[in-house]
Amino acid sequence: MFDLSKVMGMPLDASGHGAAIDSMMSWVHWLMVLLVVIWTPFFVYVLIRFRAKRNPVANYYGVKSKLSSYLEGGVVVAEAILLVGFALPIWGTIKNDFPAEESSTVIHIIAEQFAWNVIYPGSDGEFGQTTLTKPIQIDANDPKGVDDIIVADELHVLKDRPVIIQLSSRDVIHSFGLPNMRVKQDVIPGLQIPVWFVPKMSTREFQEQMKKRMPILADQQKRRQRPPYRWIAIEDINGADGSALVSAGQRLSTRVLDRLYEAGIADVLAAPDMEINCAQLCGGGHYSMRGTLIVHETEEEFNAAIERYAF
Amino acid sequence: MADNSHASAPEHAHGANGEVADGHHHAGFWRTYWFSTDHKVIGIQYGITALLFLLFGFGLMLLMRWQIASPGVEIPLLGALTPELYNQFGAMHGTIMVFMGIVPLAVGAFGNYVVPLQIGAPDMAFPRLNMASYHFFFWGGVVMLGSFLVPGGAAKAGWTSYPPLANIETMGQTFWLVGMVLLITSSLLGAINFLTTIIQLRADGMTFFRMPFFVWAQFITAFLLLLAFPPLEAAGILQLSDRLLDTSFFLPSGLVTADGVLDVAGGGSPLLWQHLFWFLAHPEVYVLILPAMGIVAEVLANNTRKPLWGYRLMVYSLIFLGFMSFIVWAHHMFITGMGTAISAFFQVTTMIISIPSVVILSALVITLYGGSIRFSVPMLFALGFLPMFAIGGLTGLPLGLAPTDIPLHDTYYVIGHFHYVVAPGTILAMFAGIYYWYPKVTGRQMNNTLGHIHFWGSILCMNGIFFPMLIQGMANVSRRLFDGGLAYSFSEPVLHYNSVMSVASFLLLAFQLPFIVNFFMSLKKGKKVEKDNHWDATTLEWSAAPTPPVGHGNFVTVPTVYHAPYEYNMPGSGKEFVAQNDALSAEPLPETVEA
Amino acid sequence: MELQIPYEVTARRDTGVNNAKLGIWLFLASEVMLFGGLFAAYVFLRMGADAWPGMMIPDTTEMALRADQVLSVPLATLNTMILIASSVTMVMSWASLKLNDFKKYKLYMGLTILLAFGFLIVKTFEYGSKFGHHLYPETNMFLAVYFVLTGLHAIHVTGGIIVNAYFWGPGAKMWTRGNERDKAHFTNRIEVAGLYWHFVDLVWIFLFPTIYLL
């Protein structure tokens, strides 16, 4: 059956298990559509057919057929199928079928108002103690910790390599969301909650699919506000004098946008990053508790990216 | 009319004479309008107060919608919103709409005014308690609104007040808790009163299965309030002690906030609050919908001129719904890291509970078939309720299944889901009730044209506000975002809806003006109703009580009930409608009682 | 005069109760949910705790293994006795009214009130000794639970005292000045107040073992 999840504007799915969730999403919405398609015409029909003018005297008994009971029975069956056929098994895999640690990237994320501290174990594969300082640091005199790497608000992973993340928070409840990986998990202080996913699409491939021509708005106010300032240019644009106005991979900061506007550029080919979003109200900065998810294509690229943050 | 010889307890007659003579005609203003013990006056007190709170909650939301549509742009007179202010407004909008708006309107106002009349009682079972509950509600509201003025402003941890955030929030949160305790007390006293009234004060012949569906709805609602609110009260007490006695029921050890390490004993659990909160808050959402369904049922039966289809089935579904609503609460918590067993349980119960709603809604729609439909203004609102509740209810299904809840949880899809049930659902039903019983209360009719404008304007704008929410939610736009999702690039494709929704909500406000004008103007200028039973209704409040009511006490002679609630066009009666207290018409043939 | 509400005094035939009686039972149902919620919270927190009571035995340096090493069971037992006794006198006061013996009613109701005060006095001593050892609600989870639950119960006791005191004093006019109907009405009120009082007693009988012994 036609997959509704494709037309309902869900974020592009770049994960291993996402397809299952999406198809289920599609089926649930088919059920809704079906019910509305059955009921609405009936609803409209009776309103016209039985208006007082057309039907001056009401019929005491009304509907005699058992049709509605069958319909209700149908709803019961449909819901049962959704439960047993989809919900329970899918939830089972998500909760229980964790990949083996040795074959996956294991990461700790400690959330705080309003940032994601992404911690990599480093070469020894072991995590050191973290200090309670703000911003968070690795306890200097913990041998395990010396090679650990903390990255703020950036989650680097490797394509096709399963990822296991241990989530914890040091202040309030946050919610760790990876829209493109169909991952969302509340981060609860006092608990360490694991999640896992397999990135099936690299950032490059993602941007290849998401790229579109971003108009450079004339209204400066709007230009500074609209999301493009989060987007990444994926083409080089040179000014009349040949100087680069923007080059591929560069973020469309307000400065860049202004520059392009002054140069009279109408639009620029750009694409977004995959993002981390905080889905749980966690205070004044909740709305801005954003991170980026970068899926690398090669081991080298991945290591290089993390090493940049080592000290 | 009913003859009193049937009346069992002599007290009946006593009560009957007691009233009209007595009433409060001679009592002073305060006694009559503020400290009244007359359920009708108290009902009106509740109604006006609740409507004003609704308007205020709406106002808060308009400011938020302004901010969402044009982040950072100054609001005339108020200046630009800060994130703190936005969160305050959000939390208070939710709290006000639910606990100070809809519940007092649906239960406090309509329940109080209509239930005793519909069951043929002279008043509520405990008139003084009734007065007390209004005053608890009023002062609870005052405390809530007052919290805007305290240092740090009102509560800003959402209407759900999740700790630890709620614990480390400013003084406003303490006010929120105190306010809630007062509101809860009010609801508990009210619930006890409703249950006792409905069980004890039904007139002779008013068996349970002759009660109008509205009374049934209030009956079940009262049970939900009575049993679901106390655990939240418990939670409130614990959070209060966390804030005032420095205990740490909801605080795990070793928390680090902006101002360093929290020095508390720790060992508490944030999830404990969520369980206690949702144990109330899910039944609470049915408290928001059941009275609405009751009103819609009344209006539908009266305006289709035929009995409700499957009345008994609807009642059984209602009871079942009531029971089930106590064991689905954790479907709000799938994303907190729930294992397979527990989530399986709550997914199953959630799917099960959707069935009685389906049954009730279907029955209401089917009732239309074969009717002789009058498109009166109350009927328009009642009809509007049906598809709107359908959308709201159906969008509950993907939320009720854990895997599909992953992408949707805490997005605008959830906001869209429940606004479809509470706004174009419940609020439209509330309007239906106001238009339907306004003549009863005032003896005057509301203006029809204004009514039509109000209806079409409201339903269109509400869809303009809430449907885009479902779309934005699908695109993963989170709720409670100060900038309406601007910070995230994934919201770019749906961001333009923000202005659409905001414009629609200001238009919605505009379309409330005809109603407000109508509401107050009709008091003086409205056309007088020419007979007691203005709508040719079968239920006692119309067929047995004077319109408008006279003084304290309800009936000149206490009615005796002979018929099912909605005997319109009853075969063999030779009448267009047979009132419940119509002694002269015979019972319908047995198998037709069901209908 | 107020208008008359049916079944204020006499029971309704088909339900077999009068309004106040039904009302109090409903109220108690909600109270059960209130304390039920708190007990649930207690269980939830205790399961999460790694040690219970998880504190030193007062004036020593060794870890307490059982609640009774921290709290005073003798005092609590005494309080249990007191409350049970007060429940008995409460019944007696109602029975005396049934037997039309107002003097005895005054006596037994008076006793009930005194016993209730006794309970509170013992409680103050208990709390006092805790504070004396610098043990406060914020000290640890065990004490938090102890203080909040027993405190809430103490508030219920106080409420009972106020109600009973009213019926002992001014409220009794309904009997002394009233006609037969008022007398019956007053008797009902005492019965209802009694039901509440027994409930408060019952809550304590749950609290005692769960907090002091388990």
Ligand code: HEA
């Ligand atoms: C009146 C209020 C109300 C009602 C009635 C409902 C009804 C339902 N709700 Fe909703 N819900 C809320 C108010 C309500 N809800 C609120 C306020 C929240 C958010 C709280 C917060 O987080 O702030 C919420 C959140 C919420 C969640 C949590 C989402 C999340 O946070 O991730 C879930 C999950 O299971 C859920 C499920 C359901 C279900 C399955 C129903 C079912 O009962 C619905 C059953 C009804 C139907 C299935 C419709 C039947 C329709 C037909 C048969 C078609 C007829 C057609 C025509 C007439 C044209 N709701």
Ligand code: HEA
């Ligand atoms: C019963 C509950 C209820 C009702 C009716 C409403 C009604 C409305 N709500 Fe609300 N809303 C909530 C409960 C409710 N809401 C809750 C619980 C939340 C979550 C809060 C949180 O995140 O913690 C929320 C959140 C919420 C948000 C999300 C904010 C965010 O996440 O950042 C938005 C966004 O647009 C919104 C909008 C609206 C709008 C436009 C209406 C409109 O439909 C308003 C319609 C109002 C009227 C039509 C007024 C009627 C009154 C009159 C006409 C007065 C007449 C007066 C006299 C005659 C005297 N609501």
Ligand code: CUA
């Ligand atoms: Cu962190 Cu919201």
Ligand SMILES: [Cu+2]
């Ligand atoms: Cu729910």
